[in-house]
Structures are given as structure tokens and as C-alpha cells.
Amino acid sequence: MKSYKPLCVAVFAALLAGCAAPAANQYYTLSPEAGSAAATAPQGRLAYAVSVQPVTIPAQVDRPQIVIGDSSQPARLQPLNQSLWAAPLADEIRHALAGELSRRLGVPDIALGTQPRGLPVWRLDFTVNRYEMVYARKAVLEATWRLAESRGGHEESPRVCRARAEVPAQAGVASLVAGQQLALQRIAALIAGQISGRHETPASGVRLEGCT
Numbered sequence: 768m769k770s771y772k773p774l775c776v777a778v779f780a781a782l783l784a785g786c787a788a789p790a791a792n793q794y795y796t797l798s799p800e801a802g803s804a805a806a807t808a809p810q811g812r813l814a815y816a817v818s819v820q821p822v823t824i825p826a827q828v829d830r831p832q833i834v835i836g837d838s839s840q841p842a843r844l845q846p847l848n849q850s851l852w853a854a855p856l857a858d859e860i861r862h863a864l865a866g867e868l869s870r871r872l873g874v875p876d877i878a879l880g881t882q883p884r885g886l887p888v889w890r891l892d893f894t895v896n897r898y899e900m901v902y903a904r905k906a907v908l909e910a911t912w913r914l915a916e917s918r919g920g921h922e923e924s925p926r927v928c929r930a931r932a933e934v935p936a937q938a939g940v941a942s943l944v945a946g947q948q949l950a951l952q953r954i955a956a957l958i959a960g961q962i963s964g965r966h967e968t969p970a971s972g973v974r975l976e977g978c979t
Contacts, residue, residue, distance in 0.1 A: 795833065795944045796853040797863040797951060815887040816877045819865040822857045823894040829856060833940060836901045850940045860951065864893060867955035872963060887918045889962050903938040906946030910954055914961060926961065928978035930954050
């Protein structure tokens with residue numbers, strides 16, 4: 768008499784594998800929740816606008832997956848295949864940065880060439896030099912930016928600055944993303960201060976490394 772037990776076991780295992788649902792992807796954004804950081808409404812006629820240009824980021828993190836580091840192996844990077852950015856990371860950073868500047872300054876972010884005649888525009892070119900997320904330890908953002916005011920098609924003397932922001936992070940991907948949100952907001956505060964002339968003191972964990 769033939770035994771069908773091995774075949775039955777194999778079929779049952781295959782059915783279990785087929786029924787097991789894969790873990791769902793999780794999507795993250797650097798932009799605050801709707802309504803939590805609404806832009807300040809401008810009062811009266813606009814004095815100027817800002818124009819945040821496409822952001823440049825390191826190739827190592829330019830991918831859909833969130834990439835984290837290992838504190839015990841600094842050269843090792845790990846893409847998290849089920850923890851994804853809601854949009855390309857460069858777009859996430861540009862959108863969050865433009866929103867933060869608009870909120871702090873009470874002016875819109877517009878494309879160059881679309882501003883009303885006579886309206887000065889502050890152009891911001893933002894380059895991310897280091898984008899580090901070390902699990903359960905920290906989020907680090909190092910960036911260089913070029914800021915220049917344009918009046919009537921003529922660009923005033925540009926300023927180039929570099930800063931580093933480090934924010935502690937707890938365990939969990941959400942904590943790392945929140946750390947990068949805060950790091951970007953703190954650097955945005957420096958840029959907003961330069962535009963407005965207030966020159967704010969760097970927040971905790973932020974170091975302005977110099978301007979030219």
C-alpha cells in the first residue's frame with residue numbers, strides 16, 4: 768500500500784505559505800501633518816517670495832527605501848525594503864523645506880519666472896551632503912545652501928553656508944523620520960533668519976559651520 772503522508776505534508780505546507788500575507792509596506796513623509804504647520808498668511812502686499820530649487824542628495828540614499836546605518840559598522844548601510852518614502856527623497860526634502868520657510872516667513876514658495884513684476888525673490892539652492900539615520904541613536908543632516916535675492920532679473924551677491932544638525936532618535940523607523948523632520952526644520956530656521964535679517968541662534972544640536 769502506498770503512503771500519501773509525505774505528499775499531504777508538502778501540500779499543506781504549500782497552502783500555509785500561500786495563505787501567509789506578506790508584511791505591508793509602510794510609507795513615510797518629511798512633511799508635517801496637514802494643519803500642524805500651516806503657513807502664516809501674509810498681511811497686505813508681499814514684500815518678497817522664496818523659490819526653493821530641486822534638492823541634491825547623496826546617491827547612497829537616493830532610493831525609494833529608507834536607508835539606515837549601523838553604529839557598530841559605520842560603513843554599512845541597510846535599505847529597509849518595507850519602509851519607503853512616500854515620494855522620492857529629494858522631493859520630500861524640497862517640499863518640507865519650502866513649506867517650513869513659507870510657514871516661518873509668511874510668504875509663498877514660487878517657481879522662478881512666475882513672480883509678479885517687481886517682486887523680489889529669494890532663490891535657495893540646497894544640497895544635502897550627509898543624510899544619516901542610525902537606528903535607535905540619531906538622525907544627522909549636513910547641508911550646504913546657496914541663497915541669493917533676485918530683483919528685476921538681477922541677482923544680488925549670493926551667500927553660501929553649511930550647517931550640521933543632529934537629533935537623538937529612539938528605536939523605530941518613525942523616530943528616525945521624525946528626527947530628520949526636526950533636523951530639517953532647525954536648518955530651515957537658520958535660512959529663514961538669513962532671509963528676514965533676524966539671524967536666529969542655532970537650535971540645540973545644530974552647528975552653523977560657516978558662510979561665505
